[in-house]
Amino acid sequence: TPLSPQTRAARVRVGRGDKMVTYEQAHAPHHIGHRKGWLSLHTGNLCGEAGAAQRALEDAFLRRFLAGTFPGLLLDEPVLKRRGNLLVLCALLARALPPHKLYFLQGYTETLLGHFYKCPVRLELQTLPARLPYKFL
Amino acid sequence: TLMGARLAGSHGDTQEPKTNPLVSISDEPETLYKRLSILVKGHDKAVLDSYEYFAVLAAKELGISVEKVDKPPKTIERFTLLKSVHIYKKHRVQYEMRTHYMCLELKYLTSSTAAVYLEYVQRNLPEGVAMEVKKTKIEKIPEHIQKPVWDTLPQVKETEVKS
Numbered sequence: 001t002p003l004s005p006q007t008r009a010a011r012v013r014v015g016r017g018d019k020m021v022t023y024e025q026a027h028a029p030h031h032i033g034h035r036k037g038w039l040s041l042h043t044g045n046l047c048g049e050a051g052a053a054q055r056a057l058e059d060a061f062l063r064r065f066l067a068g069t070f071p072g073l074l075l076d077e078p079v080l081k082r083r084g085n086l087l088v089l090c091a092l093l094a095r096a097l098p099p100h101k102l103y104f105l106q107g108y109t110e111t112l113l114g115h116f117y118k119c120p121v122r123l124e125l126q127t128l129p130a131r132l133p134y135k136f137l
Numbered sequence: 138t139l140m141g142a143r144l145a146g147s148h149g150d151t152q153e154p155k156t157n158p159l160v161s162i163s164d165e166p167e168t169l170y171k172r173l174s175i176l177v178k179g180h181d182k183a184v185l186d187s188y189e190y191f192a193v194l195a196a197k198e199l200g201i202s203v204e205k206v207d208k209p210p211k212t213i214e215r216f217t218l219l220k221s222v223h224i225y226k227k228h229r230v231q232y233e234m235r236t237h238y239m240c241l242e243l244k245y246l247t248s249s250t251a252a253v254y255l256e257y258v259q260r261n262l263p264e265g266v267a268m269e270v271k272k273t274k275i276e277k278i279p280e281h282i283q284k285p286v287w288d289t290l291p292q293v294k295e296t297e298v299k300s
Binding site for chain 1: 178179180181212214230234235236262263264267
């Protein structure tokens with residue numbers, strides 16, 4: 001079924017050609033499952049499973065928290081994974097801070113979120129020199 | 138001195154069997170499972186396919202016979218909401234959630250084999266996207282059914298056997 005051209009959900013509109021857009025931002029939400037993956041992986045939204053609302057709330061808080069502890073360093077949306085009790089946060093960072101500061105922030109987020117959510121939290125960071133462009137719109 | 142003590146050593150002719158603290162040996166008869174059915178649910182079919190390959194390989198390595206690998210059709214839960222906060226009833230948004238299934242059925246297990254296999258397979262469950270619902274069928278041999286009732290006593294004992 002074709003989509004209306006007036007939908008504006010999670011789409012980056014075509015501009016002059018100088019706006020850099022990552023792979024995640026370039027694809028519209030109807031490409032999820034086909035060209036895109038999921039940013040938050042949990043079992044709450046499966047048929048017959050409960051806890052979708054709690055997971056959604058936790059995801060919102062975790063994204064705001066990560067955006068706040070690494071201000072300006074997050075290159076792309078962090079991927080949140082839940083394996084049983086374990087919460088794994090995978091984030092891509094820019095190389096603006098020296099490594100010992102990044103290690104401190106990693107330990108800080110892990111302990112604080114662990115105490116807050118009462119579950120083991122693992123933060124997996126990867127640094128890149130710059131944001132990876134997919135297209136220029 | 139020290140060298141003499143080492144040569145004399147504490148190793149005698151009788152060697153004590155090394156007891157692994159993880160392995161427990163009990164004399165109770167093990168419960169037998171006729172069929173172990175594992176249902177895996179997920180949003181992503183590719184993840185479920187790779188997990189199926191992994192689970193079937195693990196079963197073959199442990200020597201468990203796989204009865205069949207069933208792939209029930211996916212269920213799509215759709216709902217239509219209003220697009221706007223206040224009015225505009227004619228403009229809606231539709232969302233859907235797809236759940237793919239994969240059912241793995243294993244034949245003729247003992248309880249310890251089932252425990253080992255399930256623990257291994259559950260520890261390597263991929264994050265979020267696949268969930269496991271396990272149904273086991275237990276084989277029992279109750280004593281009061283072994284002889285037919287009409288041969289022995291005039292008293293009819295009604296025993297309900299629910300499978």
